[in-house]
Amino acid sequence: MNKIFFTPGPSALYFTAEQHIKNALKNNVASISHRSKQYISIHEETVNALKELLDLPEGYSIGFTSSATEVWERISENLIDQTSYHFVNGSFSEKFYQAAHDLGKNAILNKAAYGSNHDLKNVEIPEEVELIGLAQNETSTGAMLPVADIEGLRAKYPEKLLAIDSVSSLPVTRYDFSKLDTLYFSVQKCFGLPSGLGVWIYNERCLETARRLKEVGKYHETYNSLLSIDKFAQKNQTSCTPNVMNIYLLGKVVQDMLSKGIDQIRQESAYKSALIYNLFENHERLNAFVTEKKFRSTTIGVAEVQGGAEPLMSALADKGLLVGSGYSQFKGKHIRIANFPTHSKEQMELLVDTINTIEF
Numbered sequence: 001m002n003k004i005f006f007t008p009g010p011s012a013l014y015f016t017a018e019q020h021i022k023n024a025l026k027n028n029v030a031s032i033s034h035r036s037k038q039y040i041s042i043h044e045e046t047v048n049a050l051k052e053l054l055d056l057p058e059g060y061s062i063g064f065t066s067s068a069t070e071v072w073e074r075i076s077e078n079l080i081d082q083t084s085y086h087f088v089n090g091s092f093s094e095k096f097y098q099a100a101h102d103l104g105k106n107a108i109l110n111k112a113a114y115g116s117n118h119d120l121k122n123v124e125i126p127e128e129v130e131l132i133g134l135a136q137n138e139t140s141t142g143a144m145l146p147v148a149d150i151e152g153l154r155a156k157y158p159e160k161l162l163a164i165d166s167v168s169s170l171p172v173t174r175y176d177f178s179k180l181d182t183l184y185f186s187v188q189k190c191f192g193l194p195s196g197l198g199v200w201i202y203n204e205r206c207l208e209t210a211r212r213l214k215e216v217g218k219y220h221e222t223y224n225s226l227l228s229i230d231k232f233a234q235k236n237q238t239s240c241t242p243n244v245m246n247i248y249l250l251g252k253v254v255q256d257m258l259s260k261g262i263d264q265i266r267q268e269s270a271y272k273s274a275l276i277y278n279l280f281e282n283h284e285r286l287n288a289f290v291t292e293k294k295f296r297s298t299t300i301g302v303a304e305v306q307g308g309a310e311p312l313m314s315a316l317a318d319k320g321l322l323v324g325s326g327y328s329q330f331k332g333k334h335i336r337i338a339n340f341p342t343h344s345k346e347q348m349e350l351l352v353d354t355i356n357t358i359e360f
Contacts, residue, residue: 002320003321004320004321004350006322006337006339006343007322007323007338008189008300008338009167009195010188011189011338012340013192013194013342014192014253014256014342015192015344016252016256017192020249020252021249023252024248024249029042030244030245032244034238035237039237040236042244042247042248042251045251046247046254047233047236049255050199050251052258053171053254053257053258053262054170054175054177056177056201057178060201060202060203061230061233062233063238064197064200064238064242065184065197065200065229066197068165068185068186068198068199069095069198072095074224074229075096075182076103077103077220077222077225078210078213078219078220078226079130079131079206079209079226080100080105080130081213082106083105083107083108083128083129084105084129084133085108085110085125085126085129085131085132086100086107086133087110087112087118087132087145089111089112089113089114089117089135089138089141090114090138090139090141090143090327091138092135092139092165092167093133093135093165094111096135097133106128108129110123114140115290115291115302116290117144117292117295120145120149120150120153121149123153125160130209131162131163132153132157132160132161134150134165135167136150136164136166136169137167137173137300138297139168139189140328140330142290142297142300142301142302143290143295143297144169144295144296144298146295147174150162150179150180154179161181161205161209162179163180163182164180164182164183164184165184166184166185167189168185168190168297168299168300168338169298169299170183170185170190171190171191171262172265172269172299172341174266181202181203181206182200182201183201185198186199187249189299189340190299190340191253191341192253192341192342193249193250193253194249196243197242197243197246197247197250199250206226207226207227207230214227223239224239224240265341268341268345269298269299269339272339272343272345272348273298273301273339275352276337276348277296279352279356280301284306285305286303286305286335287304288302288303288304289303290302299339300336300337300339301336301337302326302334302335302336302337303334304333307360308333309332309333309334311360312335312355312358312360313335315360316354316355323337323338323351324337324338
């Protein structure tokens with residue numbers, strides 16, 4: 001039985017990934033040295049494609065890590081002297097807060113109820129805060145912060161570094177990167193690739209902060225610290241042996257997205273998202289977990305299932321349609337439906353139609 005993965009990550013591979021994997025194996029990509037000319041060419045090709053897809057301005061660089069999770073620690077070690085401020089509305093934004101706290105930072109927690117979100121227009125950030133962290137798209141709850149609200153926060157506090165978790169929304173979410181300092185994501189969600197690669201975008205303000213902290217002995221000089229990552233990134237290399245295969249695949253998939261057109265990808269995502277929320281609003285057993293429409297994620301639809309999620313998930317799995325379970329305390333209570341660029345309109349229509357016909 002062919003399976004369609006609507007799970008929120010790892011998720012379905014991008015529809016061109018299989019052929020790129022075959023080509024990578026044919027060309028021995030998995031065996032080459034990360035210091036070779038072939039790898040340097042792959043690295044440069046991938047970075048340039050990402051910069052084009054995301055419309056990244058001058059002064060922003062791209063580094064690779066083992067995961068987006070690693071970036072929480074690197075930001076805490078390299079960009080915060082004492083105080084950070086964290087908007088938390090789900091498990092992943094809370095884990096960033098916890099990483100900073102565990103590394104001895106004065107991490108200030110601003111927690112919204114799960115399924116809700118923050119009113120960024122009315123928040124007051126203490127003067128001593130150096131860096132603000134937030135999840136634009138909270139994978140665990142399906143709550144999304146409007147980019148305009150994030151930009152308004154930046155305008156109100158331009159002197160503070162702004163760090164964005166866009167793990168499950170890039171490249172569907174459109175950013176003006178000049179209005180943020182650092183953003184990170186993983187490839188196993190919207191980019192439709194195997195897990196094991198994090199992408200860290202950072203600007204010159206981040207590098208200046210890291211250099212200043214290093215001068216006063218407040219910088220963690222680890223092997224994969226920001227300045228080390230950047231030193232090698234400027235040579236189209238990495239500080240340690242990377243996931244060469246995934247970096248190669250990322251470059252190829254991004255080129256495919258460029259050929260398709262990012263505007264078309266975003267339009268299709270909006271259509272599929274409307275299908276998901278229309279399902280939630282009209283099905284007698286499903287309720288959208290995020291009740292305020294402006295906070296509903298385009299790429300992760302989360303619903304409470306009356307009577308429990310397991311019967312529905314099992315019935316769908318029997319038909320080869322796999323959706324995500326609720327995260328953490330919501331396991332068994334929620335379903336999470338990924339709406340990533342690889343999911344076609346026809347696949348999403350099939351999922352919605354199937355849910356409407358299942359008795360559970």
